[in-house]
Amino acid sequence: MIATDLQNGVERLGELIAQSSAIVPFTGAGISTESGIPDFRSPGGLWTRNRPIPFDEFVADQDARDEAWRRRFAMEETFAAAKPTRGHRALAALYKAGKVPGLITQNIDNLHQASGINPADVVELHGNTTYARCIGCGTRYELAWVKQRFDASGQAPSCLRCEQPVKTATISFGQAMPEDEMQRAAELSERCDLFLAIGSSLVVWPAAGFPLLAKRSGAKLVIINNEPTEQDEHADLVIRHDIGETLGPFVGN
């Protein structure tokens, strides 16, 4: 059912949360826009103005790597200034209350960890842009190290151990989904009794399959998004309102 208004939605959501012991939130870009992080996929978003650099181009071409890092550094002020929103804080409150065994996110902004959720309990389907890794051996590098090398040489740096390219720890277009994270997300979806899809239009597969997997496994499904989604018809509750306003009442739980 679709909540008739915000108050009705918040009340119904409160009842479902009270009845549940294993809640799995699944978050998309919409939860972070309140913090100033743009939705890359939205009309007018970064990806409609700057064609994303596919993984194979990044691997093959130094110019592509240089461009990818220039774009990332240009975004650093935005990412560095972003703080967890009311939505992030509400989910962290449920987590601290012992109701959330783990959280699945399509976001790369590290804001769930910043809100107080143990990094080990955040399943990042698209990786994390707040640090970098060598694409060969997986060694972690901090962005400050990459920036220093880039500024000194004018080129994106390679790994000190194996000389393969160093890339933000995100999943790029054309890059395989991370197997371990996909497996953990599936397990969380199968074992929860309430699945909260928040701020995602649920069109990007395979990630969009998790709400349906949870529903098929017996969980209640709630969708909170400003716009209609592809899966509203399967949901037990749909709240088409601002995420901050919808989850704000749960921050103090």
Ligand SMILES: [Zn+2]
């Ligand atoms: Zn390496």
